[in-house]
Amino acid sequence: MASCRQRLLFRRILSCVTSRARKKIPSQRWFSLFTSNPRSSKNRGSFEPKIYDVVIVGGGIMGSSSAYFLANRMAPEMGRICVIEQDPTYTRASTVLSLAGIRSQFSMAENIQMCQFSFQFISDVGQILAVDGCDPPDIQLRRRGYLFLASSDGEDVMQKNYALQSKLGCQVTLLTVKDLEERFPWLNTEGLSLASLGTGNEGYFDPWSLLNAFKRKAISLGVDYVNGEAVDFDTDQNGQISSVKVVSSSSPENVNVIHCGQLVNAAGPNAGYLAEKLGIDLPVRPRKRYVFVLDCPGAPANESFPLGFLVDPSGLYLRHDGARFLSGLSPKSMEDYDSSDFEVDYDYFTDRMWETIAHRIPAFECLKVNVAWAGHYDYNTLDQNAIIGRHPEVRNLIFVNGFSGHGIQQSPAAGRAVSELILDGGFQTIDLSLLGFERVMRNEPMREKNIV
Numbered sequence: 001m002a003s004c005r006q007r008l009l010f011r012r013i014l015s016c017v018t019s020r021a022r023k024k025i026p027s028q029r030w031f032s033l034f035t036s037n038p039r040s041s042k043n044r045g046s047f048e049p050k051i052y053d054v055v056i057v058g059g060g061i062m063g064s065s066s067a068y069f070l071a072n073r074m075a076p077e078m079g080r081i082c083v084i085e086q087d088p089t090y091t092r093a094s095t096v097l098s099l100a101g102i103r104s105q106f107s108m109a110e111n112i113q114m115c116q117f118s119f120q121f122i123s124d125v126g127q128i129l130a131v132d133g134c135d136p137p138d139i140q141l142r143r144r145g146y147l148f149l150a151s152s153d154g155e156d157v158m159q160k161n162y163a164l165q166s167k168l169g170c171q172v173t174l175l176t177v178k179d180l181e182e183r184f185p186w187l188n189t190e191g192l193s194l195a196s197l198g199t200g201n202e203g204y205f206d207p208w209s210l211l212n213a214f215k216r217k218a219i220s221l222g223v224d225y226v227n228g229e230a231v232d233f234d235t236d237q238n239g240q241i242s243s244v245k246v247v248s249s250s251s252p253e254n255v256n257v258i259h260c261g262q263l264v265n266a267a268g269p270n271a272g273y274l275a276e277k278l279g280i281d282l283p284v285r286p287r288k289r290y291v292f293v294l295d296c297p298g299a300p301a302n303e304s305f306p307l308g309f310l311v312d313p314s315g316l317y318l319r320h321d322g323a324r325f326l327s328g329l330s331p332k333s334m335e336d337y338d339s340s341d342f343e344v345d346y347d348y349f350t351d352r353m354w355e356t357i358a359h360r361i362p363a364f365e366c367l368k369v370n371v372a373w374a375g376h377y378d379y380n381t382l383d384q385n386a387i388i389g390r391h392p393e394v395r396n397l398i399f400v401n402g403f404s405g406h407g408i409q410q411s412p413a414a415g416r417a418v419s420e421l422i423l424d425g426g427f428q429t430i431d432l433s434l435l436g437f438e439r440v441m442r443n444e445p446m447r448e449k450n451i452v
Contacts, residue, residue, distance in 0.1 A: 052082040054422060055244055055260035057230045057274060059085025061095040061207070061408050062400045063266035064214035065415025068129070071221035073423055081222070082258060084246055086229040090211065092342060094268050095408055097375030099291065099319065099326060100207040101309055102409035103146045104170040105198055107161045107449035108385070111406070112168050113430045114413035119201045121412035122210065129213040131220045137213035139205040144308035145198030147184075148450070149360075151313045155193045157449055162196055171200030186300045188360055191313070203308045204319065207408055214415075228256065230267075232277055240396050241278070262422055264398045269340075269376040271401040278394065283440060284387070284402040287379035288339040292349050294325040294357075296367040309452070316356050317452055324370065329353050330405075330451070336379075344372045377405045383445035386410065388417055389436030398422065399437055404451060 054070060056063045067083050074081075090096050102119055106112045121128065126136040150158040158174070165172045175195040180187055219225065228246040234257075236242045243259045267274045269286030276282075299305075302320055310318045316329040329352060330336070349369055358365045380387060380402030391397040398421055400414050407414070413430060420428045427433065434446055 050082070050257075051080070051259040052224075053079035053261045054081045054264065055258055055262070056081070056083045056264040056266050057244065058266035058268055058271075059083045059088070059215065059225055060090070060093050060266065060268050061211050061214065061411040062268065062403075062414055063264070064211060064218055065411040066264055066266060066400060066418040067218040067223045067415075068214050068221070069415040069419035070422060071218055071223050073419060076222040080224070081218075082224045082226055082260075083218070084226045084228055084230050084244065084258070086227070086249070088225070088227050090208070092375075093211075094376050094378065095211050096208045097291075097373060098207050098408050099204060099328075100210070100408050101146070101202075101204045101319070101452075103198055103202045103308070104165060104168075105146055105148060105161065105172060105196055105202070105450055106406075107157070107164070108446065109164060109168060110430065110432055110435055111385075111410070111448055112165060112170060114410040114432075115406075116168070116170070116201065117416070117430065118410055118412040122205060125210065125213060129217040131216055134216065137209060137216075139209040139213065141203060141205040142308070143200075143203040144306060145200070145202045146196075146309045146311060147198075147307050148196045148311045149180075149192050149313055150194045150196070151191050152193045154313055158194050158196050161450065171198065171202075173197050173199055184300075184304075186304065186361055186363060188362055190359075198308070210408070210411070214411075226258070230274060231255070233263075235278070235394075239394055241394060260396075262396045262398065264400060264418055266400050268401075268407075269378045271378055271399070278397070280391065280394070280397075281440075282387070282399065282401065282437075283381040284378050285338045285381060286340050286376040287336055288341070288374050288376055289328060289330060289405070290344055290348060290372055290374050291326055291328045292353070292372045293321070293370045294327055294364070294367050295323075295370045296325065296364050298363040298366055299325060300361070300363065310360075311452055312356060312360055314356050315452065316353055316360075318357065318361075325367075327353065327357065329356075339376070342374045344374050346372065378402055378407065379404050382440055382443070383447045384451050385446050385448050386414065386432075386435050387437055387440065388414060388432050389438070390421060391437055392441065404448075406448075406451075 063083050067081055070081055104112055104115050125139055130136045162174055177189045180189050180195055228248040230244050231247050232245040233241050234243040241263045243257050246256045265271050272282045272284040305320055319326045384404040387399045387402040400418050417432055
């Protein structure tokens with residue numbers, strides 16, 4: 001049982017959130033956050049509807065992080081949390097197909113602050129997400145900085161980014177062309193004017209291990225994971241979401257109904273399609289990205305390439321992976337289309353990437369593409385930035401979408417933000433108000449300039 005102090009705190013939170021929500025939803029049918037009673041529902045055919053206080057659609061890194069941060073603050077008797085995930089194997093999930101880099105080198109304070117918290121969190125993940133009776137999670141964090149290269153066209157932006165990053169306490173240093181030549185003799189500096197190197201709190205990790213750690217911890221705290229696809233929603237007379245209709249791949253003809261008090265859209269690349277079912281235009285689409293695995297006998301050895309990622313002015317990135325390298329490049333905007341398939345176009349590397357790599361690192365003239373895979377960004381077509389917050393009219397709908405390639409590195413901060421919106425009624429630690437859905441409705445982009 002929760003302590004008296006916990007119950008008193010809970011009642012204060014519930015009173016605050018309930019009063020705010022009822023101002024927007026003056027209806028007896030509004031589902032109270034923590035007062036659902038599954039035993040009170042009537043059977044519909046052979047299926048007894050389930051009632052949850054929070055339903056999260058999408059069990060990838062955003063959904064599982066949100067579930068953990070909610071459950072970590074709620075005793076089981078305070079509320080029920082459900083995560084709906086259509087592919088519990090995660091074989092094609094964006095989370096596990098990502099390269100899981102983490103950096104502080106962004107152009108917006110919100111993104112910098114989110115990654116600062118997230119790096120601190122994942123540094124201690126073995127302790128924070130430990131579960132009794134299980135080995136502590138090991139996400140294989142490698143602490144290596146990003147090296148961003150800038151031409152004369154990008155020098156001013158890099159200087160401004162550096163000023164903001166320094167102000168916020170990031171461990172970043174600027175390098176001149178001469179500095180680059182001395183530190184990285186394998187690098188061709190032609191066309192470069194400046195570089196920015198992360199000297200701390202950057203690197204990369206294993207995405208599957210972090211996802212599994214969040215999910216396992218959330219389940220240990222009482223979160224239910226439901227295998228199925230959210231195919232539709234019911235709303236009440238005030239337009240608020242009252243239930244989710246779910247089908248499983250094994251029995252698509254059977255529609256299960258899950259009632260909810262709050263609904264979190266954490267559907268990754270499919271978030272826009274999910275919102276369409278509610279008549280909401282969410283500018284998040286699945287955009288395919290390739291990762292090529294490269295072999296090159298003459299490439300810089302690991303010790304002479306002490307970087308997390310090298311990012312060329314063209315946007316092309318390169319990262320060590322044992323004896324091999326990983327590389328990718330986002331397509332030009334006019335060539336970037338919605339895509340849900342996982343086919344790899346190997347000509348893309350030959351036509352768009354090889355020449356740039358060989359120019360920047362001459363040793364890569366002899367490279368060989370070993371293998372490749374494709375994954376998807378949950379791409380925000382408005383401004384390539386996250387959308388985090390409540391819908392201004394559908395007040396029990398919360399977005400955590402559109403991270404456009406930097407989601408996994410911000411997932412701890414994003415999950416914490418979702419928990420604050422639900423339990424506190426607003427952001428408490430990092431003010432992410434500018435990233436809310438309101439900017440979408442006003443068509444006012446908040447552009448992040450350091451997208452990789």
